[in-house]
Amino acid sequence: MKTLSSPCAPLQEAPSPAGGRDPRLKVVWTLAFILYALALPDGQWGIFLLSAAGLGGVAMLSGVRWTAMLRRAQGALPFALAAVSTAFIWPGQPWKTFHLGGWTLTVTVEGGIHFLSILCRAWLAAQAIALLGLTTPFSQWLWAFRRLGMPPELVTMLHLMHRYLAVLTDETLRLQRARTARQAAPLPGKRAPGFLWQAQATGHMAGQLFLRSHARAERVYQAMLVRGYRGDWPMPSNRRLTTQDWLLGVLGVAFLLLIEGLVHR
Amino acid sequence: MVFSALLSPHRMHIPDGFLSIHVALLLWAVSAAFLALALRQSRKTLGERQVPLMGIMAAFIFAAQMFNFPIPGGTSGHLLGGVLAAILLGPWGGMLTMTAVIMVQGILFQDGGLVSMGANLFNMGILTTLIGTAIYRLGAHRSQHVKILLAGGAAWLSVVGAALAASLELWLSGTVALAVVVPAMVGVHAVIGIGEAIITVAALSFVQRTRPDLLEDTAPQSVARGWIAAGLLLSLGVILLAPLASTNPDGLERVAHNLGFLNREAPPPVHLLSDYTLPWLSHTPWSTILAGVIGVAVVTTLAFGIAKALRRTA
Secondary structure, X not given: OOOOHHHHOOOOOOOOOOOOOOHHHHHHHHHHHHHHHHHOOOOOHHHHHHHHHHHHHHHHHOOOOHHHHHHHHHHHHHHHHHHHHHHHHOOOOEEEEEEEOOEEEEEEHHHHHHHHHHHHHHHHHHHHHHHHXXXXXXXXXXXXXXXXXXXXXXXXXHHHHHHHHHHHHHHHHHHHHHHHXXXXXXXXXXXXXXHHHHHHHHHHHHHHHHHHXXXXXXXXXXXXXXXXXXXXXXXXXXXXXXXHHXXXXXXXXXXXXXXXXXXXX | OHHHHHOXXXXXXXXXXXXXXXXHHHHHHHHHHHHHHHHHHHHHHOOOOHHHHHHHHHHXXXXXXXXXXXXXXXXXXXXXXXXXXXXXXXXXXXXXXXXXHHHHHHHHOOOOOOOOHHHHHHHHHHHHHHHHHHHHHHHOOOOHHHHHHHHHHHHHHHHHHHHHHHHHHHHHOOOOOHHHHHHHHHHHHHHHHHHXXXXXXXXXXXXXXXXXXXXXXXOOHHHHHHHHHHHHHHHHHHHHHHHHHOOXXXXXXXXXXXXXXXXXXXXXXXXXOHHHOOHHHOOOHHHXXXXXXXXXXXXXXXXXXXXXXXXXXX
């Protein structure tokens, strides 16, 4: 079950290599870093290691705990398991053969390198997003998105979704508790409610939650109108990109391009 | 099987690193085009009142995804929500709402990557709402009973379709073997889709009983036909791209070839579009494209037949 622990987790906002920078700079730089990582060819172990060390260094200097970075990146694990199959189908020199029941599976050298390279690239990308997430509050992400050209309707939707997430999640948990209370202790000699009852009850709960959310949306809109809502979510900020921000951003991207150029030469 | 780890619908959020740059950027471009269209249509047809509604509805879809119940076979029924959003908020509103949900999941919970977010938006936000709208509107101006049944079918198909799209994207990126990922992902999500279908049907029945005005379809017949045509065009688009993807044998064929039992398979009793080709055109891309078009035509005819039969019995 999804919990709201992640958005409530403490975020590093104090001035640091990643913490105090302009959110626009951080979003653009993270995207550039992920594209750089994805473009690295297979088997560049030294470059993978150097890139990971660079990210780890920035995280450490920014006061981000490595355990928090690991926890946020765990969503990639099932896909890493799925990618194992590529080691068996990638054409190349046979390396090792496994006998599983009636099956004979051969891992090729190139397949193994390709699989490990996928893991390295995915790891670098996941750590970059984790670092951005742990050093940037959600409101700053939205501020950056708006300034980078995201349509105002979408930004307003994201703001409102974030604001009412905890309210509706709480309501969902109350509905689930009520369902559990009604099915937890069946009468003696009677069976617990079956699959169809549970499915129907779940659907009705979803329907009820929809109606409550719909009614709440109307009240929220009226309250927003009273406060002067004119179609755009106000995001006052006097933040400006400093010369230091520009310099850091340009130098960082130039460094990534340089490595990429050297690797592909 | 390692793919049992991909059991939940949340495992459809592809992280960065598993899609190639070309596939990820192409899907960002496609998703951005759909979202631009959705925003344009929303500005035309919906007022500013709808923006807060869609924001809170996005929180509703996110919260409703927490509802789960056990399904026989060891997995649990979940809601993905694309079809429910498309029916309750309209296709464009549903698309924007699902976009907000997927973006928040990606940013706050790191469910999926940033560069691969275009693929996640396409699979779970765009494809599911398109499928939902196209199938639900097959029952336009029919009884609510037929409409809700069609919504259930659309909900199941949306989950399977999203899983199939994710599988194809991973395969096109050279990350997984097609012969392994498609049966694993589609097989598992065919079961999970049952949960989606039941929850969608029960939720819509509840809304129908308590607030039928929220389910009134105001779209004219021509618009409904447009959505059905859009669904068909999307299917045809996939068919046209499929034969251009790869000419290499897939993983299972390669293993069979290595082990020397590729030619030992028993021939099927009847050859219908064998190897997705037409016999008189041999193994050419055009042959695969035409075989796909014939397949879509057959499936569409069947779907219309079933819908007509349902209308008669309703």
